[in-house]
Amino acid sequence: MRSKPTTSAPHFIRNIIEAALASGKHQSIITRFPPEPNGYLHIGHAKSICLNFGLAQDFNGTCNLRFDDTNPEKESEEYAQSIQDDVRWLGFQWQGEVRWASDYFEQLYNYACDLIQSGEAYVEDLTADEIREYRGTLTQPGKNSPYRDRSIAENMDLFQRMRAGEFADGARVLRAKIDMSSGNINLRDPVIYRIRRAHHIRTGDRWCIYPMYDYTHCISDALENITHSLCTLEFEDHRPLYDWVLEQLNVPCHPQQIEFSRLELRYTLTSKRKLLQLVTDQRVSGWDDPRMPTIIGMRRRGYTPQGIREFARRIGISKSENIVDLDVLEGCVREDLEARAPRIMAVVQPLKVRITNFDQAQATSRNADFHPQHPELGNRLVHFDNEIMIEADDFSETPPAGWQRLTVGGEVRLRYSYVMRCDAVIKNVQGTIIELHCSIDANTLGKNPVDRKVKGVIHWLSARHALPAEIRLYDRLFTVPEPDADKAHDFGEFINPHSLTVMQGWVEEAASEAAPESHYQFERLGYFCADRYDHQAKNKLVFNRTVTLKDSWTKEQVASPHIPQGDNEGAM
Ligand code: ATP
Numbered sequence: 001m002r003s004k005p006t007t008s009a010p011h012f013i014r015n016i017i018e019a020a021l022a023s024g025k026h027q028s029i030i031t032r033f034p035p036e037p038n039g040y041l042h043i044g045h046a047k048s049i050c051l052n053f054g055l056a057q058d059f060n061g062t063c064n065l066r067f068d069d070t071n072p073e074k075e076s077e078e079y080a081q082s083i084q085d086d087v088r089w090l091g092f093q094w095q096g097e098v099r100w101a102s103d104y105f106e107q108l109y110n111y112a113c114d115l116i117q118s119g120e121a122y123v124e125d126l127t128a129d130e131i132r133e134y135r136g137t138l139t140q141p142g143k144n145s146p147y148r149d150r151s152i153a154e155n156m157d158l159f160q161r162m163r164a165g166e167f168a169d170g171a172r173v174l175r176a177k178i179d180m181s182s183g184n185i186n187l188r189d190p191v192i193y194r195i196r197r198a199h200h201i202r203t204g205d206r207w208c209i210y211p212m213y214d215y216t217h218c219i220s221d222a223l224e225n226i227t228h229s230l231c232t233l234e235f236e237d238h239r240p241l242y243d244w245v246l247e248q249l250n251v252p253c254h255p256q257q258i259e260f261s262r263l264e265l266r267y268t269l270t271s272k273r274k275l276l277q278l279v280t281d282q283r284v285s286g287w288d289d290p291r292m293p294t295i296i297g298m299r300r301r302g303y304t305p306q307g308i309r310e311f312a313r314r315i316g317i318s319k320s321e322n323i324v325d326l327d328v329l330e331g332c333v334r335e336d337l338e339a340r341a342p343r344i345m346a347v348v349q350p351l352k353v354r355i356t357n358f359d360q361a362q363a364t365s366r367n368a369d370f371h372p373q374h375p376e377l378g379n380r381l382v383h384f385d386n387e388i389m390i391e392a393d394d395f396s397e398t399p400p401a402g403w404q405r406l407t408v409g410g411e412v413r414l415r416y417s418y419v420m421r422c423d424a425v426i427k428n429v430q431g432t433i434i435e436l437h438c439s440i441d442a443n444t445l446g447k448n449p450v451d452r453k454v455k456g457v458i459h460w461l462s463a464r465h466a467l468p469a470e471i472r473l474y475d476r477l478f479t480v481p482e483p484d485a486d487k488a489h490d491f492g493e494f495i496n497p498h499s500l501t502v503m504q505g506w507v508e509e510a511a512s513e514a515a516p517e518s519h520y521q522f523e524r525l526g527y528f529c530a531d532r533y534d535h536q537a538k539n540k541l542v543f544n545r546t547v548t549l550k551d552s553w554t555k556e557q558v559a560s561p562h563i564p565q566g567d568n569e570g571a572m
């Protein structure tokens with residue numbers, strides 16, 4: 001892990017914690033990351049993970065992983081497992097065992113009985129519609145339910161019978177007795193238990209009543225001695241309820257809830273529900289589709305934990321809107337890969353080149369380092385031969401002004417090899433270019449020609465040595481920055497039709513050894529990652545483009561997947 005602090009430079013939550021430690025209010029901190037196992041985690045969750053685990057690390061505290069598993073119908077073991085994998089992959093480890101809100105179901109039930117005993121909870125017989133009607137609106141106070149003043153004994157009896165399964169789903173609920181005229185609707189006698197005959201991934205069919213999130217969350221925090229309960233801003237209005245519940249009960253401690261703004265990323269979505277819809281509508285191949293902003297999707301695409309953690313550090317923590325450009329995330333990943341991905345050559349749209357003056361006795365292959373600044377990454381032989389392939393769009397018969405790549409009569413440097421001149425263009429009867437005839441200057445291996453300047457450098461492969469590879473190029477999943485902002489249209493309508501392009505390309509022999517998930521820079525094409533599942537699966541090499549070499553998301557790129565990029569000055 002990097003030595004840099006995981007969380008950002010000072011932010012308001014960090015200040016609160018520093019003050020609490022300085023004043024002696026706390027000796028150390030305990031945070032928690034509390035996902036609901038109802039989907040795969042996305043980049044927004046990564047922000048929360050980096051915050052909670054990062055603060056614990058920075059202040060020598062601990063962080064729990066707790067599943068908020070109070071909605072049995074939507075939760076699954078698969079989701080719970082993936083969340084644990086994601087947290088670990090990001091580089092964090094929770095304290096002790098994974099915790100589950102369902103571990104506290106018995107305690108939560110007993111606390112509910114305590115509320116009834118102290119006259120602060122009652123069993124409600126009104127229907128859901130009636131409850132809504134009685135609740136009032138933002139401008140109108142609610143009114144008391146006719147069942148609000150049931151005796152403690154009657155409430156206890158009914159609540160026990162709710163648990164025992166005597167009533168139908170939805171027939172009754174347990175409500176906290178707070179204030180039906182409160183300006184905060186969350187305090188108008190919120191429901192804290194409902195009857196639901198649903199199979200739970202942990203407790204099976206043991207319970208037919210389930211506690212509500214708001215009631216469960218604060219008590220779970222208190223039972224775990226959490227010092228700071230960090231959540232996103234939509235819970236700000238729920239904080240008075242969080243505090244109310246804890247104040248009524250004899251719990252071990254009263255954690256401090258602090259809210260920060262959610263991360264939203266342009267050109268994608270950060271809502272589990274909407275991401276699930278993309279999966280079920282088969283707009284993507286699954287939660288792990290490399291175009292998805294899920295952690296598992298980003299991982300498959302080749303984003304690194306270090307890059308994502310750096311992103312979380314850079315975007316910071318505050319209460320103001322946190323809508324961020326994808327470029328910021330891509331930039332962090334690119335910076336991380338720049339220093340550690342070995343560099344090799346690949347060709348995605350090959351054009352055949354015959355070397356007409358190739359002389360077996362003279363022509364030499366060269367050794368090249370995998371990384372110019374990191375010789376420790378090793379080196380390999382870059383084979384030269386009488387037939388090579390170059391990128392089709394590195395050649396133009398009628399080049400625009402300032403062209404530094406190949407044209408008839410012009411010269412380029414073949415990366416790590418000779419200077420080559422194009423002498424003839426061979427076309428088929430339709431007039432399509434099928435081959436170039438070129439010659440090399442035998443005197444230019446590893447040195448510049450003395451009498452002239454050759455500026456352009458292009459990548460290439462020896463046709464005999466190159467290996468075929470499937471190359472998957474990715475682009476933004478949506479064509480608009482806020483796909484879910486337009487209420488009149490479903491976000492599925494804004495899917496970028498060019499978000500995936502599959503090419504049959506070629507790579508250097510050196511890539512045959514690549515393990516799934518290993519990272520490469522394909523010179524001038526971008527950073528690539530050997531696909532986690534498909535690479536070497538059916539004797540096939542499969543590479544996903546993680547990110548281009550430069551921030552260059554333009555209209556042309558959507559139309560043409562390969563834009564040769566600079567970064568080659570002086571490379572011999
Ligand atoms: P979603 O709306 O995507 O389903 P959620 O809040 O319902 O998200 P949870 O599993 O409850 O999902 O989230 C676990 C934790 O992650 C919560 O503390 C939540 O506040 C935080 N979190 C969720 N989305 C974001 C986001 N976009 N930015 C920052 N934190 C987030």
Ligand code: MG
Binds near residue numbers: 036
């Ligand atoms: Mg939630």
